[in-house]
Amino acid sequence: MSHNQVTPGHDASDRPLWERSGPELQHLAERRPEELYAAAEQLCRRASAEGPGGASVARAAGRMAETLADTRSRDCATFAVDIVGRLLPLEATDRGEAGRLLRSVAAKLVKAQQLRDLEPLFGELPDGMRSPAVELRACLLGELALIGSGAGRRTLDAYAERLSELGHPLARLPRMRLDIEHRFTVRVRGLGSIKTPTQLRSRFPEVPSTDSGALAGRGAVDTRDEGREKAAALPFTAGGWAWEPEARFFTLPSPLSTDDFGMSFIKELPLRCLAGEGRRRGSALACATTPDEVLNELFSASYSGGVNGQGQGGAYARLYAWDSLYALMGLPAGVPFLEAVRQATDHRWLRFMAFTDWFHHDTSDAAFAVLDPTRTRVAVLAATDTDVDRDGLGWSR
DSSP states (O other), X not given: OXXXXXXXXXXXXXXXXXXXXXXXXXXXXXXXXXXXXXHHHHHHHHXXXXXXXXXXXXXXHHHHHHHHHTSOSHHHHHHHHHIIIIIXXXXXXXXXXXXXXXXXXXXHHHHHSOHHHHGGGGSSOOSOSOSHHHHHHHHHHHHHHHTTOSTTOHHHHHHHHXXXXXXXXXXXXXXXXXXXXXXXXXXXXXXXXXXXXXXXXXXXXXXXXXXXXXXXXXXXXXXXXXXXXXXXXXXXXXXXSSOEEEEEEEEOSSOOOGGXXXXXXXXXXXXXXXXXXXXXXOOOEEEEOOHHHHHHHHHHHHHHOOTTSOOOHHHHHHHHHHHHHHHHHTOOTTSOHHHHHHHHTTSEEEEEEXXXXXXXXXXXXXXXXXXXXXXXXXXXXXXXXXSSOTTSGGGOO
């Protein structure tokens, strides 16, 4: 073997590169990225030869790509993109795992690399959307939009326009973060998940219950819409088995007074999440909230994936959050985003909490109700998550 020949075990350690720890791979990516790339290339060839049996080998190559993406240098960025966009065989990779890897590499590239080192990746416009290389670049553009970067650069704008012409779902999203999205990916100390009535009341004004609200709730008519229900629940279902959601829609025979849109009204709706009193102590309550808080909760749920689910990455979490918000408001997909923001202010938004057995009150719960501007249509979206194994009590339903 010549001195310059690279094999997947060519290092001070006798262990193959794909068996190295994360810090070891990071060390190699920082100093000899071409060696890590060569090892990943050989793994991809092996995975392709083994077909579905090469899934574990493909995952090892993907791990190397993630390490390269997370290491700042133009070479590392190019190597990472080439591994997941061209070399990694799809036939050896589970579809869900392949999507996760593309989104993960895109997120790491945007976080770690300079924009000037990413821009050359968009030099060639795509002919279609089926290529992993195109999907990766679509995710890259989506991640760049979340940090307010990339828009206004001719090469990136041309690629985004081409994706729009091809009908890529991510191309619907604005190229810059909107003001209503200001909390996306931002963690604020003290503003974690809301688990108690005290926490809810401390952050949002409680809406008093009324007898007339309860009467109006009993007159609500359940309006089933399977497509709209799926879209509303998507932030909680896209990551696989994690959250348990409920999305429902109702119509009222006459306009509801905004003073009556509270917990007394919601409790009269035939919702699974409110069925039964439950064994937990605590009173149900509803507080007024804002569309940006709801949108952020939808984004966060999809971005994290829940305890037992899979996070969707920033680009798709943003898409699913908007799809859900549109479904809650009953807006067609063609409504421009800024118009949707304007219309959202005309809706009434509630966040509610109840102590029925449906809610786990474990890791995270979310429950929202929306009243449209005509005051005759109500949407409800609730979700609950737990770290109990699906075979345990938490997943017994």
